[in-house]
Amino acid sequence: MTAAITSPAFRENAHQALEDKQLQAVLGTMRTGFSVKRAEAAAALPEFEALRDSARDIKNHTLAHLDLYLEQYEAKVTASGGHVHYARDAAEARRIVADICRDLGAKTVTKGKSMISEEIGLNDHLEREGFTPVETDLGEYIIQLRHETPSHIIAPAFHLSAAQVEQDFRRVHTQLPPERDLSEPVSLLNEARQMLRQHFLAADVGITGANFLIAETGTSVIVTNEGNGDLTQTLPKAHIVLASLEKLVPTLDDCAQMLRVLARSATGQDSSVYTTFSTGPRRAGDADGPGAYHVVLLDNGRTGMLGTSFQEMLRCIRCGACMNHCPVYQAVGGHAYGWTYPGPMGSVLTPSLIGVEKGGHLPNASTFCGRCESVCPVRIPLPKLMRHWREKEFERHLTPATTRSGLALWGFFARRPWLYRQATRLGAATLALAARGRGKFAALPFASGWTQGRDFPAPEGRTFQAMWAAEAGKRRRAGGKPGAKEQNP
């Protein structure tokens, strides 16, 4: 079992999202937010496009030799006094984490932001096992209070307005004076910090994700803007790094290159406020650090993507740029996608991880506008990979019957030019006649998905090929005109 899945209900989810006025207001800010900042950051760095190439190459190289780098990474972590645990699936990862917590007699478990934790539904599991997980990233903290899941991979509470968060804080933080001023967003951050302080001090185990794992040194790297990750991983008795195995990069230099494209693509910052490298547990003489250091490496379907066209998806560094630039994401938000990963990256990754039977809507719900690919820092051909999912669905007869038969009928005519021309001639004439000079249709029985919100323009009435042939006939009779020759009967 992983995090709850509602991807099969994508259409209904999307409908609800479109009806949700509050959500629509928040999504409206996206147009002038992330994408503008990213464009400015990219423009300010002359080598940005070259850096994207090298980021892609570094990841391709790592994936091509993943076994070697995993061995090297594990050896380095072990040499620095840490432990590496391999988890084949979500259940195994949850069990490993819970076992470590139990062995340490832990009660409170603080958590930095980790999408893998969301993917495996870790918080619910820890609660069931009697631990108290506390999210320390502001966005994650907010959605934990609301018992929600993230709607964006770098801004988990993106779907909420400041006013909603204020309401939640007043509802939950009842020990604070009710008349306090929370009108400024920074006051929300401060209040969360104040509440979290006690948890940081009480925590027995700190769990973080990892943006990168460095094979050369056995180091895990996180980037944050709030500094919560540092407290999460240095104060408790043990630090657990929860990461999927494609987070590896070979060297520190490679990591530095990846960092240069990550923040710029994500938020338009040159670099995130905090970039934290951790290698092993506290050594004798260290001023601080955890007593134990564990890395749980999750597979959960990823090695199955190696050697297929979906291997390219494993380059993803979770910057969120693709969703920030996606017209579909901007229309419906992240929750509509129905699982941990929304937007274009989710539309490729989700079917890979939970199966195309459940995630099949996602790669179809794209206009293929290509804006995601044009901003992806590791140049993942997201539309192409979505199309590969459509091909798999078609091969396996998962494509809806109406689409299949529509395609078959259209294909039948399109393969037979003469028949096609007769059919289109008739179609154009009939439609034009039916439009009765109004130039449009307000409703069309076979395209209600279109006409519910839009008119459908009427055709002029004759096909181009018919008109061209007629003109050519006229020209022939009149003795021909240079420059225009026709072959169209």
Next chain:
Amino acid sequence: MPQQTAPRNPPQQPRVGLFVTCLVDLMRPSVGFAAAKLLQDAGCHVEVPAQTCCGQPAFNSGDRATAADLARAMIRAFSHLDYVVAPSGSCAGMVRRHYPELFADDPDLRGKANAFAEKTWELTSFLVDVMGVSDVNASFDGVATYHDSCAGLREMGVQAQPRKLLGSVRGLKLVEMEGSDVCCGFGGTFAVKYGEISNAIVSEKAARISESGAPMVLAGDLGCLMNMAGKLSRQNSATAVRHVAEVLAGMDDLPPIAAPAAPATGKPGAA
């Protein structure tokens, strides 16, 4: 952005196959005539081989077999021509970017598909980048804004070329809308299959068009144009919607897309 490199020495009077696209053929033949006129004015010898569709709807629906069948027919129909030109970045992009992909594992057709892709162009970029046209010698009174259709922009590098040609139209003033490079929400079958989302996206686009203040919006792809025209028309907007080729060819007597047939105004602002 992928930009096609123009051949060093284009033939004097190149033989151009007009790949009119199935939407133009069926819905708005005038765009085909506008394209033919622009090509002829540029010194091309225009032919219209019998054609159906490039196969994109099948390709994007995951039906590679049908897409490949139609692609083979296209390659055959246009094989004797120097160039293939389409008044659509999307259909030209299908040929240019995806035919090679479609036949990558087919040793018999791979070479042909690559060569065919090489000689296929979107109309405005062909006129500017290959034929060196800088002035279309047309006039069209009014103000227009231009929407960059996605495939033309991101697969074919079409951005400066239509603006350059529009800049040469006497009487026409071009104003930019915010986010002209953002998708209109058409996406082929997406517009019907996920109509509600498509409609939400085109509503945004319609808002940006209206905010631009231009009484006319132009684009190079009929699919996007029908989508935007359908939305603006549903909103009872007076904004005229036209294919860029219509304006470049000076066809101002043709009613805008989704506008009533008569009286034939078509003049921007008169809709």
